[in-house]
Amino acid sequence: MDECAQTSAEFILLFGGIFVVVLLVIYMYNNYMNDLGGEINSKEVNEFNSQLKTLKNYFK
Structure with a gap:
């Protein structure tokens, strides 16, 4: 009987340890994706501004 209880424990x-590790990975992945989204948006805005400046030169 004692061996069954020890095995269950x-x-x-x-499973508790695996669950904690999975939660940490999900948290870190969520932060990574949020940061990546900010970088993509910033890059797109900078490219758009650059293209607007190029177009501005044609209308001087």
């Missing part, structure tokens, strides 16, 4: 600890 070890499985609970194992």
